[in-house]
Amino acid sequence: MKSGLDRRKFLELGAAACGMLAVAGAFPQKAGAQAPAQPVALDACLAMSPLAMAESSAIVDRDWKYLGEVAASIKDPAVRQKVRAILDNPAPTLADRLADPKTRTSVHQELEAKGFLKGQTVAGMLPPVADPSKAAQPFKSAPGSGYTSHHAFPGGLVVHTAGNMRNTLGIHDGYVKNYGLTLDRDTTVVSQMLHDLHKPWVFVWAEDGASRKEQSLAGTGEHHVLSVAESIVRGLPPQMVVAQACAHNHPGDAKDEADVVGWITAAAILAGVDPVKAGLLGPDGKTLPVPRRMEGFVCHLGDHDWVLTVPAGKWTTAALGQLAKERYGIADADSKAFNQFRNYVFAHGTMMGLYAAYSASGKDALADAVAAIVKPV
Ligand SMILES: [Fe+2]
Ligand SMILES: [Fe+2]
Numbered sequence: 199m200k201s202g203l204d205r206r207k208f209l210e211l212g213a214a215a216c217g218m219l220a221v222a223g224a225f226p227q228k229a230g231a232q233a234p235a236q237p238v239a240l241d242a243c244l245a246m247s248p249l250a251m252a253e254s255s256a257i258v259d260r261d262w263k264y265l266g267e268v269a270a271s272i273k274d275p276a277v278r279q280k281v282r283a284i285l286d287n288p289a290p291t292l293a294d295r296l297a298d299p300k301t302r303t304s305v306h307q308e309l310e311a312k313g314f315l316k317g318q319t320v321a322g323m324l325p326p327v328a329d330p331s332k333a334a335q336p337f338k339s340a341p342g343s344g345y346t347s348h349h350a351f352p353g354g355l356v357v358h359t360a361g362n363m364r365n366t367l368g369i370h371d372g373y374v375k376n377y378g379l380t381l382d383r384d385t386t387v388v389s390q391m392l393h394d395l396h397k398p399w400v401f402v403w404a405e406d407g408a409s410r411k412e413q414s415l416a417g418t419g420e421h422h423v424l425s426v427a428e429s430i431v432r433g434l435p436p437q438m439v440v441a442q443a444c445a446h447n448h449p450g451d452a453k454d455e456a457d458v459v460g461w462i463t464a465a466a467i468l469a470g471v472d473p474v475k476a477g478l479l480g481p482d483g484k485t486l487p488v489p490r491r492m493e494g495f496v497c498h499l500g501d502h503d504w505v506l507t508v509p510a511g512k513w514t515t516a517a518l519g520q521l522a523k524e525r526y527g528i529a530d531a532d533s534k535a536f537n538q539f540r541n542y543v544f545a546h547g548t549m550m551g552l553y554a555a556y557s558a559s560g561k562d563a564l565a566d567a568v569a570a571i572v573k574p575v
Pocket of ligand 2: 393
C-alpha cells in the first residue's frame with residue numbers, strides 16, 4: 199500500500215523538519231542528500247557488505263569529504279598528518295606492545311588492581327586483533343555506536359563524527375565570538391575528530407548483520423578509553439588527548455573530573471606511559487593538568503547528539519521493524535535479513551533523517567521515505 203505522499207514531498211518535508219537542526223549544523227542542509235538516486239531491490243541490500251552500503255551513501259560520502267576538509271585545516275603539520283593517518287587507517291597500534299604475554303599480563307593486573315575491568319580475562323582484555331598495523335575495518339564502514347544505540351549503521355561513525363564536528367565548531371566559534379577567547383582550534387578539532395577513533399575496532403560488523411557487543415573499561419564503553427590510548431600511542435600532543443578524554447564527561451567538578459582522570463589513567467596504562475610525566479594529568483595524578491583548559495568542555499558539549507539520536511534511533515528502528523513486516527516480507531526483527539535491511543536504509547536515510555519524517559508526518563511518510571531507499575516487495 200502506498201500513501202499519498204510522494205518522494206519529492208517527503209524530501210521537502212524532511213528539509214523543513216530538519217531546518218532547525220540544519221541551523222545548528224548537525225544535519226544535512228538538504229534532506230535530498232539522504233536518499234539514493236534509485237531505490238534498490240531488497241535482495242541487493244540483503245547481499246551487500248557494510249563497506250558497499252557506506253560507499254553507496256551520498257550522506258556518508260558528503261560527511262567523509264567534510265571530515266577530510268576539516269582535517270586538512272589543522273594548522274600543525276605533524277598533528278595534521280597523524281590525524282589523516284588515523285582516518286585512513288584506524289589500526290589498533292596500541293595492541294602491538296600488548297602482543298607480548300608478559301606485558302599484557304602486567305597491564306591486565308594493573309587495570310584490575312585499579313578496578314577498571316569488568317571480568318575481562320587477559321586474553322579478552324581487548325577486542326580481537328588480527329594485525330595491530332591494520333584497521334579491523336575502514337573508518338568509513340564503521341557504525342557510530344553499539345547496535346541498539348545512535349548511528350548504528352554502516353557509515354554511522356562518519357555521520358556522527360561530522361555532525362559532532364559541525365556542532366563543536368559552532369560551540370567553539372560561539373565562545374570565541376561571545377567572549378573574545380583565544381581557544382586553540384587545533385585542539386578542538388583534533389579532540390572531536392578522534393573522540394571515537396576506535397569504534398571501527400570495537401564495533402566490527404558480525405555475520406548476523408549486527409555489530410560486536412562492547413565491553414566496559416574504567417566505567418565507560420571501552421571504545422572511549424581505547425581511543426584515548428591510541429592517541430597517546432600515536433603521539434598526539436597531551437592537551438589534545440586530554441580534551442579528547444573529556445568527550446564522555448567534563449572536569450567541571452571533582453566527581454565528574456574523577457571519571458576523566460580514570461579514563462586517562464587506564465589509557466596511559468594501556469599505552470605504557472606515566473600520565474603525569476606525559477602531561478596528561480596534574481602533578482598528583484588526581485586531576486587534569488591545572489588550570490583546566492576550555493577545549494575539553496567544548497569537545498564534551500560537541501559530543502551530545504546522543505540526547506536526540508539515541509531515542510530517535512530506537513523509535514525509528516521499532517517503526518522500521520513494523521514496516522519490514524508489512525511491506526518487505528521480513529517477519530523477524532531479530533534476523534540477519536532485518537539487520538541488512540535496516541543497515542542499508544539507515545546508511546542512506548540516517549536514523550535522524552527518517553525520524554524527522556516519522557515524527558513530523560507519521561508512519562506513511564516514513565514508509566514513503568523508506569520506499570525511496572529500498573523498493574517494497
Ligand atoms: Fe564515545
Ligand atoms: Fe561520540
